Amino acid sequence: MPSDALSIARDLVRCPSVTPADAGALNVLETLLKGAGFDVHRITFSEPGAADIDNLYSRIGTTGPHIAFAGHTDVVPPGDEGAWTRGAFSGDVVDGFLYGRGTVDMKGGIACSVAAALDYLAEHGGQPGKDGDGSISFLITGDEEDIAVNGTVKLMQWAAARGEKFDHCVLGEPSNIEELGDCIKIGRRGSQSGTLYVDGVQGHVAYPHRASNPIPDIAALITALVSDPLDRGSAQFQPSNLEFTSVDVGNPAANVIPGQARAKFNIRFNDHHSQESLRTLIEARVAEISGNRIATRIVWEPSNADVFLTEPGPFTDLLVAAIEEVTGRKPELSTGGGTSDARFIKDYCPVIEFGLVGQTMHQIDERTPVADLERLTRIYRGVLDRYFA
Known part of the structure; x- marks a missing residue:
């Protein structure tokens, strides 16, 4: 199975994983990660009055520092599929754009983080970190676009109960406003x-x-x-x-x-x-x-959306440097926008959000430039290089 970001993103988009359906999206990731030596767990969480949700946790390495990439493979409904220029779950590439529900929010971001991790591991003998010291993990859920009760919130609890400790996390939500590299989310209201x-x-x-x-x-x-x-x-x-x-x-x-x-x-x-x-x-x-x-x-009404802030510091500096190297832009450190699953992760480790450009998310003809997939992969790879340097 190809491990470049475009191929992974196309495979994910072609899974019609409208919340709460998984439709094979996590199978795509499980196959890739297991093939690279990750320990992979599939966990289903249930709650009365809510749909059962399948989640994925995978890790390679047993020591710190430990960096996690987080995201969700569920997507919002496509709306009027007849209004799409290309099929809502086609994964077609036309004029340099990848089309399909979830390309931006946020299967494209997940694809880039997986591609970057696999590329890093291939260059470092299949081990994260210097001399094998360090860990890379993926926290992937399937209910972020709905009520978010059987996904990341419980996946983090499950991981903590196993003794998993995270040092930092990058959530691949589409944080950029106009161009790749213009905005990092360091908090949310x-x-x-x-x-x-x-x-x-x-x-x-x-x-x-x-x-x-x-x-x-x-x-x-x-x-x-x-x-x-x-x-x-x-x-x-x-x-x-x-x-x-x-x-x-x-x-x-x-x-x-x-x-x-x-x-x-x-x-x-x-x-x-x-x-x-x-x-x-x-x-x-x-x-x-x-x-x-x-x-x-x-x-x-009950609420699980607390305010959070990851204070600017070495981790944000590291991401800024990786973004500047690839895009030439120094991103704004922002706390604007709506809620995300970072509100659950922040109780376990510092978390920042950086992904694709969010202009077409949830719209008809959701799409992202293939060039942005390639550049985001390079940014994530730069994050890993600096993190384990």
Whole structure:
């Protein structure tokens, strides 16, 4: 089986692994890694109310330093497959671009990390590190694009229970914005969702004195909550933001004052807050605005998306140097964007995110330049050279 990044990426893309289906994607990786001498484990995790998820952990080497590459082989649905220029799972190469769902997010990144590791091992007698000292591993899951309960979070727990210790991790999410080498993710804001309820008294619109309309009250609360900043940002993070995403009263009648109004919201928060302190802050603000006049409550949704930051230092410097050598660019160290599985890995070792350019991820005709696959492989190879130097 060919071990260059393009061949690996094409084999992965041709597996229609829409969450929670694996569709053979992990078999592709297992065959390659076993052939290179990796110890490979396939672990299925289950949880009531969620799909069973197949995961892969592989390692070569038994000592430190230990660098892990992480990623997910599951992808979002392709949407209208008839709208694709090439088949959504074709893996076709046209005019220098590899097409298919997952090429960017993130089978392409996984392919590059595997190709780089195999190339490094082939040049170093099948052993990582100087004189065989060191370890390379892969943490690959299949449920990142869904609720993420039977993937990386449990795979990290499983590995820790076995005594696996990681020194650093590179997560191959598509971190770049415009061009390869423009951005490294060194952290992510946390995410917390909830629903604000305002209770009134239902009644006839012709007799408003017999009712209490919750709509003006919830409108005032929404306006006040979004008008008052949660913070002004921090050294590495942009300001936290609260966004209301829906408002509903469940009332189809034009002549009835509703008895309740509710509004869903999501907060992306920085390192000024924890989930607990953030909930306390929002509840205090709601209580202050509403006083004793408005009956309110907030129902918080469970969240496993905490804020995290990998402080700039030798590991980020190492990746920056590898990127500059290949692309000539010095990347921005960013904490913007949404959540990723790095939020689970950060509890076990420092983790940074660097992969392909994310412009077409989740879109019709998702694609990546073949040249970017080749350059990302060279960057990852440069990371390994420097890491074990």
